Amino acid sequence: MPHIQGYKMKEYDIPTKRYCQTLSLKNDPMLIEEYRKIHSEEKAWPEIRAGIRAVGILEMEIYILGSQLFMIIETPLDFDWEIAMDKLSHLSRQADWEKYVSRFQECSPLSSSAEKWKLMERMFYLYED
Numbered sequence: 001m002p003h004i005q006g007y008k009m010k011e012y013d014i015p016t017k018r019y020c021q022t023l024s025l026k027n028d029p030m031l032i033e034e035y036r037k038i039h040s041e042e043k044a045w046p047e048i049r050a051g052i053r054a055v056g057i058l059e060m061e062i063y064i065l066g067s068q069l070f071m072i073i074e075t076p077l078d079f080d081w082e083i084a085m086d087k088l089s090h091l092s093r094q095a096d097w098e099k100y101v102s103r104f105q106e107c108s109p110l111s112s113s114a115e116k117w118k119l120m121e122r123m124f125y126l127y128e129d
């Protein structure tokens with residue numbers, strides 16, 4: 001159910017930037033429900049959340065509509081995407097997590113997170129007046 005009131009954003013004491021990505025899940029309601037559960041606060045693997053923070057990511061959110069996922073990642077301005085994703089892929093349990101979640105995703109089971117999630121291009125924002 002969409003949150004009509006919107007979602008409060010974190011505030012940081014440093015300038016930040018964001019990355020937006022998309023990924024398709026297999027269009028199977030039972031798999032999608034299980035995918036939601038394994039990303040819940042109770043079921044998400046603590047090593048994965050710790051690894052995301054360890055590479056310099058300040059916040060990561062995933063939104064869903066049907067079988068389509070949209071991820072927003074907030075980082076410091078000096079964050080280097082390629083270096084961070086390479087580091088993340090070598091952290092403890094990351095390969096296990098990628099293999100585990102691949103059964104829900106429309107991608108090769110051997111794909112890394114960086115290969116599964118496609119960076120999106122910003123095509124609009126409220127331009128300066």
